Amino acid sequence: MTGIEKHDVMRVSDADRNGTLRRLHNAVALGLIDIEEFEERSAAVARARLHSDLDALVGDLPGPGAIVTSAADRVELRGVLGSLKRHGEWTVPSRLALHRRMGSVDLDLTRARFAGPMVVIELDLKFGGLELRLPDGASASIDDVEVAVGSAHDHxxxxxxxxxxxxxxxxxxVCGSVDIRGPRKSWFKRG
Structure with a gap:
């Protein structure tokens, strides 16, 4: 018998049942299952005796470590005139919408924490630009940026x-630029 087969026939604990219920709660919150299905599956969780019973109830749902985006993962930053800056340690949502008029946006993601492996930044910039600093190893796509009187460039x-x-x-x-750069280089190297 392999390790996976042994897991399936092992009895479940209350902690296992609670973990499965958390996944079901998350699935309802994200609209993956409706309330009626949640109630049916929750009742089956209470009756479950083996890991295979629990696995059957959540097999079609994202795993406990999976990153699933919802509307709550979208943050909008709006402003007129002036600049918007985010630096240092901050949490970058899965979707970030930037609406600026006559102002610049400076986002430094080099020390940021990310809600997931992918970030979508929606731009609505007029008479201003975006300077985006990415950590080493990060990738970026500017193929879907429409620029009128300006530029978009990964430097x-x-x-x-x-x-x-x-x-x-x-x-x-419109009348602005998008510039993607890497981490700032230190003038002084530490030994």
Missing amino acids: RRDAPAEGTPHVILTGKV
């Missing part, structure tokens, strides 16, 4: 085509 040398995180930029920039 990094040897930027990976597929890296982690992968940042996808979409939307429109």
